[in-house]
Amino acid sequence: MREALAPELPQSRIGTLETPCLIIDALRMDRNIARLRDRLAPMGVPLRPHLKTAKSIEVAVRAMASPQGPATVSTLKEAEFFASAGVRDIIYAVGITPCKLKKVVELRQSGVDLAVILDTVEQAEAVALASRTDGLAIPALIEIDCDGHRSGVPPQDSERLLSIGRAIVQGGELRGVLTHAGGSYAARGATALREAAETERRSVVDAANILRDAGLPCPVVSVGSTPTAHYATDLGGVTEVRAGVFVFFDLVMAGIGICEIDDIAMSVLATVIGHQREKGWILIDAGWMAMSQDRGTSKQDINQGYGVACDSAGVPFQDLILADANQEHGILKVRPGSNAVLPELAIGDRVRILPNHACATGAQHHSYHIVHGTSDIVTNEWVRFTGW
Numbered sequence: 001m002r003e004a005l006a007p008e009l010p011q012s013r014i015g016t017l018e019t020p021c022l023i024i025d026a027l028r029m030d031r032n033i034a035r036l037r038d039r040l041a042p043m044g045v046p047l048r049p050h051l052k053t054a055k056s057i058e059v060a061v062r063a064m065a066s067p068q069g070p071a072t073v074s075t076l077k078e079a080e081f082f083a084s085a086g087v088r089d090i091i092y093a094v095g096i097t098p099c100k101l102k103k104v105v106e107l108r109q110s111g112v113d114l115a116v117i118l119d120t121v122e123q124a125e126a127v128a129l130a131s132r133t134d135g136l137a138i139p140a141l142i143e144i145d146c147d148g149h150r151s152g153v154p155p156q157d158s159e160r161l162l163s164i165g166r167a168i169v170q171g172g173e174l175r176g177v178l179t180h181a182g183g184s185y186a187a188r189g190a191t192a193l194r195e196a197a198e199t200e201r202r203s204v205v206d207a208a209n210i211l212r213d214a215g216l217p218c219p220v221v222s223v224g225s226t227p228t229a230h231y232a233t234d235l236g237g238v239t240e241v242r243a244g245v246f247v248f249f250d251l252v253m254a255g256i257g258i259c260e261i262d263d264i265a266m267s268v269l270a271t272v273i274g275h276q277r278e279k280g281w282i283l284i285d286a287g288w289m290a291m292s293q294d295r296g297t298s299k300q301d302i303n304q305g306y307g308v309a310c311d312s313a314g315v316p317f318q319d320l321i322l323a324d325a326n327q328e329h330g331i332l333k334v335r336p337g338s339n340a341v342l343p344e345l346a347i348g349d350r351v352r353i354l355p356n357h358a359c360a361t362g363a364q365h366h367s368y369h370i371v372h373g374t375s376d377i378v379t380n381e382w383v384r385f386t387g388w
């Protein structure tokens with residue numbers, strides 16, 4: 001994969017970039033990656049980063065343990081993209097459907113150890129049938145519902161769990177169990193986050209034991225969410241941790257308490273295009289098409305609007321947020337209730353907006369412009385991809 005990394009480009013400066021565009025502070029990104037690796041290392045559990053956040057080879061190679069993986073993806077297009085760059089150990093962590101098994105088989109035949117996830121007997125039977133038809137065992141993990149957040153088999157439903165497992169092995173390979181503690185995004189405080197992490201761990205370990213006690217294989221016990229990865233204190237019985245947004249972080253993660261504002265590595269560069277001084281507005285050329293419409297902080301203690309406004313070096317203004325947005329227009333305002341003063345920004349000045357949701361904001365852009373700290377020098381541009 002390293003041969004596929006973008007070559008160093010002639011240096012430019014933030015002031016010369018066309019806006020809106022996406023900025024990544026490589027110093028913050030590298031620090032975020034090292035932080036999670038260092039946290040997991042004493043517990044002896046490897047990290048399988050989720051690449052849906054980055055959708056970039058250059059970011060992936062920094063997040064993974066090696067250029068070959070392991071990795072997690074959320075679309076088969078991601079699996080195909082990263083496989084073409086040399087990643088060989090991938091979990092496609094969205095429930096499989098029969099119509100997608102042809103692509104799974106093709107990727108496996110190309111030498112990629114691609115595993116799928118499922119939570120019904122119908123899916124398991126489809127995987128087993130495709131495995132028998134093509135003469136290769138497709139590995140599948142049974143998704144466990146650890147907190148009622150989304151999909152999966154309740155860990156206490158042993159009958160359903162065993163029925164799925166037995167259906168998989170009629171041609172396919174039962175690789176293990178997997179869960180995602182999506183409910184942890186609603187947790188507040190260290191105690192609640194630790195409890196969410198323990199509930200996540202216990203759910204898959206219990207499910208794994210049910211399978212093993214029935215004579216079924218369960219080599220992989222996979223957990224994963226950025227909040228629980230940073231607050232788990234016991235990973236006994238777990239074989240891997242998955243997380244994705246930890247690479248960049250965002251305002252939702254800051255609102256939960258997983259990171260600080262100064263840890264957020266992604267921002268959208270925008271240009272001041274106007275003022276409505278009587279309304280206390282500064283207009284910029286980044287609306288919801290540049291930021292996405294994710295308003296995840298609206299349910300948190302501090303509503304950050306569409307994002308937090310910073311100067312061109314990435315230093316936040318006092319209580320200045322992207323309070324409203326149209327398709328290509330953004331409105332900067334002082335946060336309601338604050339005594340802060342609207343900064344003096346001239347037409348053409350640059351600002352950077354920290355996003356609510358790094359995955360959703362990243363999806364609006366085709367590349368990352370790379371800076372280091374408060375330097376205005378852009379050292380590189382890394383291509384990212386979108387779609388399915």
